[in-house]
Amino acid sequence: MKSQDKDSLQNRRSFLRQSACASLGLTGVINTLAHLRLVNSALAQGLPGGDYKALVVLFLFGGNDSNNLLIPRKNHASYSQYKSARGVLKILDETDSAYVTGQPASIALTGGGATYGVHPAAGGIAQLFNEGDLAFVANVGTLVYPTTRADYNAGSVPLPPQLFSHSDQQVQWQSSVPDQPFSRGWGGRIADLLASQGYAQGQVSLSVSLSGINSLQVADQEVQYAVTPEGAIPLAGYAASGNPYGNALNGDGTYKTTTAGKRLKAFDDITNYTYQHLLDDDHAKVVKRARANEGLVGAALTAAAATGVDFDNLFLNAQSNLGDQLKSIAKLIAGRTALGNSRQIFFASIGGFDTHQDQLDAQTNLLGELGSSLKAFSDTLKALGVNDNVVTITHSDFTRTLTPNGQDAATAGSDHGWGGHQIVLGGPVNGGQIYGSFPSLALGAGLDAGSSNRGRWIPTTSVDQYAAVSANWLGVSPTYLADIFPNLSRFEDPFGSSANLGFL
Numbered sequence: 001m002k003s004q005d006k007d008s009l010q011n012r013r014s015f016l017r018q019s020a021c022a023s024l025g026l027t028g029v030i031n032t033l034a035h036l037r038l039v040n041s042a043l044a045q046g047l048p049g050g051d052y053k054a055l056v057v058l059f060l061f062g063g064n065d066s067n068n069l070l071i072p073r074k075n076h077a078s079y080s081q082y083k084s085a086r087g088v089l090k091i092l093d094e095t096d097s098a099y100v101t102g103q104p105a106s107i108a109l110t111g112g113g114a115t116y117g118v119h120p121a122a123g124g125i126a127q128l129f130n131e132g133d134l135a136f137v138a139n140v141g142t143l144v145y146p147t148t149r150a151d152y153n154a155g156s157v158p159l160p161p162q163l164f165s166h167s168d169q170q171v172q173w174q175s176s177v178p179d180q181p182f183s184r185g186w187g188g189r190i191a192d193l194l195a196s197q198g199y200a201q202g203q204v205s206l207s208v209s210l211s212g213i214n215s216l217q218v219a220d221q222e223v224q225y226a227v228t229p230e231g232a233i234p235l236a237g238y239a240a241s242g243n244p245y246g247n248a249l250n251g252d253g254t255y256k257t258t259t260a261g262k263r264l265k266a267f268d269d270i271t272n273y274t275y276q277h278l279l280d281d282d283h284a285k286v287v288k289r290a291r292a293n294e295g296l297v298g299a300a301l302t303a304a305a306a307t308g309v310d311f312d313n314l315f316l317n318a319q320s321n322l323g324d325q326l327k328s329i330a331k332l333i334a335g336r337t338a339l340g341n342s343r344q345i346f347f348a349s350i351g352g353f354d355t356h357q358d359q360l361d362a363q364t365n366l367l368g369e370l371g372s373s374l375k376a377f378s379d380t381l382k383a384l385g386v387n388d389n390v391v392t393i394t395h396s397d398f399t400r401t402l403t404p405n406g407q408d409a410a411t412a413g414s415d416h417g418w419g420g421h422q423i424v425l426g427g428p429v430n431g432g433q434i435y436g437s438f439p440s441l442a443l444g445a446g447l448d449a450g451s452s453n454r455g456r457w458i459p460t461t462s463v464d465q466y467a468a469v470s471a472n473w474l475g476v477s478p479t480y481l482a483d484i485f486p487n488l489s490r491f492e493d494p495f496g497s498s499a500n501l502g503f504l
Contacts, residue, residue, distance in 0.1 A: 052389050054333055054344040055470055056326075057187060057216055058423075059173075060370070060396035062353030063166065065089075065414050066421040067402050067455070068363055069119055070136050070434070071106045072441070076115040081441035085402045085455055088409040089359060091120065104364075111432035121364045124371030125423065132431040133378055133387075134423060135503050138438040139447070140466045141398060141419035141459030142172045144179045145490050152449045152458060164416040164456075166354065169397040174216035176463045176485055186467050187345050188219030189484045190476055194343045195222050199475065202340020204296050208332065210325040211349040216395075224347075229324035231297055300335025307334050309383045318376035320369045322350040326377040334384050343474055353396065356405065359413040374425055381427075388427035391504065393470055396420060402441060402455025418449055419459030422466065424503050428473060435503045436461040462487070465494040465501060473504045 067086065072079045074093040083090055083098075092098060094105035106117030107126040116136075118126045128134035142160040151157045160178035162168035172178040176186040184192075191206040200206050200222065207217035207224040217224035248256055248264040255261040304311070315327045325348040332339065332346075350370060355362045374392070381387040399420025406412030419439070425431075437460040440446040444453035447460065464485040471484055472495070481488055492499040 052336055052342050052344075052386070053474055054329075054336075054346060054390045055187075055474055056329060056346045056348060056390065056392040058322075058392055058394045059170070059211070059214070059216075059347070059349040060353050060394055061170065061349055061351040062355070063169075063397040063400055063416060064353040064366075064420065065355055065359060065363065065400035065417075066396070067399060067414075068359075069122065069125075069367060070138070070421040070438075071117045071119065072438075073106060073108060073115050073117045078438075078441040081443075082402070085441060085443050087404045088407060088412050089404045089414060091117075093117065109432075111434075116434060119363060119367045121368035122371040124373075124375030125367075126371075128375060128378055128425060129432055133427070133429065134374070134425045135429055135431045136434050137422045137424060137461060137466055137501065137503060138434055138436040139419040139457055139459055140422050140436065140461045140463065141457075142169060142178045143459055143462040143464075143491070144487065146462075146492075147458050149445070149447060149449065149458060153451070163418065164398065166397050166416075171215045173395045173397065173463055174214065176467055177487060179487070182215065183218075184220065185214070185216040185218045186463075186471070186484060187216040187347070188222065188224070190471050190474060191217065191222035191345055192219045193480055193484065194475060197475070199343040200341050202296070202338075204339045204341065206341055206343055207345050207347070209347040210328055211347055214347050214349075216347055217345065227297055227328070229321075229328045231301055231328070296338055296340075297332070299338035300332050303335035303338050304331035307384060309334065309380065311380060314380045314383060315373075315376045318369075318372040320373060322348065322369055323373040323376060325349075326373050327380070330377060330380040330384065333381070333386055333390060345474075355400065356413040356415060357411055359404075360409060362413075374423070378425060391424065391426040391428055391470060391473060393425075393466075394423045396422070399457065402443070402457075415454070417454075417456040419447070419457040419461075428504050430503055433503070435500050436466075437500065461499070461501065462491050464488045465491050465499060468494045469501050469504050 067082075068089060068091055071091055072082050074095050079093070083092070083096075091104060091106050099105060104120035107120060107123060108114060109116045109118060109126060110130045118129070125134060129136075144158040144160055147157050147159065152159070158179060160169070160172055171182055174185045174187070175182050187207060194200065195206055205225040206222050207219065209217060209224055209226045210229060212226055213224065248258070248260040250256055255265040311327050311331060315323050318326070329346045329348065333344070336344070350366065352362065352366055377392070378387065381390050399417045400414035401417050403414070404412040405415055439457045439460065441455065442448065443455055447458040448454075449456040449458050464487050468481055468485050468488055471481065472478070476484055494501045
């Protein structure tokens with residue numbers, strides 16, 4: 001099934017879940033009894049405090065080759081393995097005798113024993129790491145159970161289905177439950193829980209996407225709300241300079257006596273009508289909610305402009321699609337009072353990481369955009385005084401094979417892998433460190449999956465463990481983590497010392 005067909009199917013499922021009694025027919029990840037227990041028990045706890053927290057999930061679509069994002073330096077135990085196996089894709093430590101002056105070299109990280117570096121285009125990431133605002137979580141990926149190379153080769157434990165498929169792995173990262181049919185995303189499950197606990201005081205959903213409809217934010221109740229970097233998408237045909245409804249509405253929001261004003265009033269009257277048919281009535285509610293959300297998002301952007309923070313100047317070196325998404329998220333956070341929620345989950349993305357060819361040039365552009373955008377986002381949150389209220393985490397389909405698929409540096413790329421390194425950023429992050437377990441880079445041994453000996457790393461940290469740390473920071477208590485992440489108990493406690501996941 002094509003990815004766009006799956007998205008359409010997921011959207012239909014999400015819509016049906018909003019209809020009366022739809023949940024009685026679901027047999028997804030979390031059954032009806034567990035969901036009722038989660039919601040009813042949460043309601044009994046009473047309302048939370050008014051502190052604000054926002055989680056930004058940034059998806060690197062296509063499978064980022066993180067072997068060249070977080071790179072061992074010369075004094076790292078795996079440097080010689082990296083240098084040998086990476087072939088024409090290797091990025092050397094500038095102190096290596098084989099290094100040629102003028103070639104790109106990895107940028108040294110001062111933390112983690114100074115044995116790691118980052119891609120030479122990712123200077124923003126290096127600066128954030130060295131200043132203590134950013135950390136890496138090593139070798140994260142989709143898992144059904146903890147898996148060793150022997151387990152993989154013997155087939156003795158269940159594996160995530162369609163392990164090296166882009167579309168399947170993207171959904172599994174966003175659901176965290178690879179061994180069950182897709183039902184809801186882990187972000188959507190968190191949003192439902194937090195809403196039941198009183199964190200959704202506003203009219204806009206807890207889940208806002210700057211990158212279209214996604215699997216992560218699919219929920220039972222908190223329907224994801226998608227906006228563009230320019231703001232909410234208004235009804236077509238009413239545009240006027242500086243105001244999408246300027247030819248239909250007066251400054252006080254009343255309808256103009258123009259044709260456009262009369263037409264908009266008629267449209268609103270139709271959507272305000274109560275319909276007997278459930279689907280007609282629900283469709284009208286969706287339209288009304290969208291129109292109401294336009295105003296709230298507009299108010300948030302107006303409030304952001306009133307802060308005096310020069311967003312455009314702070315993002316001057318991050319004028320890109322990703323930069324625009326993160327700038328808009330920063331504005332919505334700045335105008336959070338208009339949105340009214342004390343918790344928010346944002347989704348953003350950048351594509352192009354399916355680097356089967358021309359990887360060196362492609363990653364220079366992609367990781368340059370990623371680094372500059374994250375740096376601008378961090379600087380803007382600090383200027384707004386909310387850096388301690390926001391955490392950003394990355395996802396990606398998978399990393400890629402350590403070995404290249406060609407011998408020509410100008411054209412070679414790498415192929416689909418498994419476990420990869422992820423970025424966590426923000427004031428609450430215990431930055432300047434490498435969390436999880438960095439894998440041995442030995443081919444055909446250790447964590448290299450299968451018999452191809454190409455460096456497909458079996459993850460040592462599951463998506464469940466990784467995401468649970470952020471969920472707990474948002475306010476999900478350990479009591480409910482099993483409802484959000486049903487497979488979490490199969491892995492080491494992410495809050496215990498052995499898992500080394502204390503990044504928050």
